[in-house]
Amino acid sequence: MSKLDEILEYNKAFIENREYEKYITSKNPKKKLVILSCMDTRLTELLPKAMNLKNGDAKIIKNAGATVMQPFGSISRSIIVAIYEFLADEVIVVGHYGCGMCNLDTDNLLNKIENRGISKEVINTISNSGINLNKWLHGFDSVEESIKNSVEVIKNHPLIPEGVVVHGIAISPETGKIDVIVNGYEK
Numbered sequence: 349m350s351k352l353d354e355i356l357e358y359n360k361a362f363i364e365n366r367e368y369e370k371y372i373t374s375k376n377p378k379k380k381l382v383i384l385s386c387m388d389t390r391l392t393e394l395l396p397k398a399m400n401l402k403n404g405d406a407k408i409i410k411n412a413g414a415t416v417m418q419p420f421g422s423i424s425r426s427i428i429v430a431i432y433e434f435l436a437d438e439v440i441v442v443g444h445y446g447c448g449m450c451n452l453d454t455d456n457l458l459n460k461i462e463n464r465g466i467s468k469e470v471i472n473t474i475s476n477s478g479i480n481l482n483k484w485l486h487g488f489d490s491v492e493e494s495i496k497n498s499v500e501v502i503k504n505h506p507l508i509p510e511g512v513v514v515h516g517i518a519i520s521p522e523t524g525k526i527d528v529i530v531n532g533y534e535k
């Protein structure tokens with residue numbers, strides 16, 4: 349059975365058994381929180397459990413590395429929408445130890461891209477159009493530095509209003525233990 353068929357079969361039973369009922373909530377985050385975290389598979393259930401987040405508590409944004417790469421990219425847009433449209437007033441950047449984006453070997457990644465059939469020509473065309481692929485694909489060298497950097501980008505964003513607090517924490521993908529990297533309440 350294909351993955352999609354498996355999902356559809358499961359979904360049919362999920363709906364029939366009304367298993368969704370215990371998840372019904374509102375789209376405004378009850379805890380007025382925005383979480384930016386990594387797509388790491390170990391965090392899917394662990395992160396909300398370790399932070400006591402239930403359905404409806406927070407807007408959770410995910411990408412590779414929990415990084416805000418540019419002030420006018422999709423992550424910043426999501427945070428701004430969460431603040432203005434869904435009334436969030438605190439943002440927590442949640443990086444994690446052992447992140448796949450830490451010390452990512454971008455040359456190796458570009459080799460993999462070529463080995464999967466993307467031609468050198470395509471890569472050169474992208475590079476010649478002013479996009480530094482190594483820089484774009486590169487994650488970070490230190491999770492703490494990356495968290496601090498993302499917190500700064502959010503805090504200093506020209507569209508983030510006064511009074512929004514931005515924290516940065518690092519979580520263990522094994523135990524869920526949290527270390528505070530930036531306490532947004534401290535001036």
Ligand SMILES: [Zn+2]
Binds near residue numbers: 444
């Ligand atoms: Zn990660």
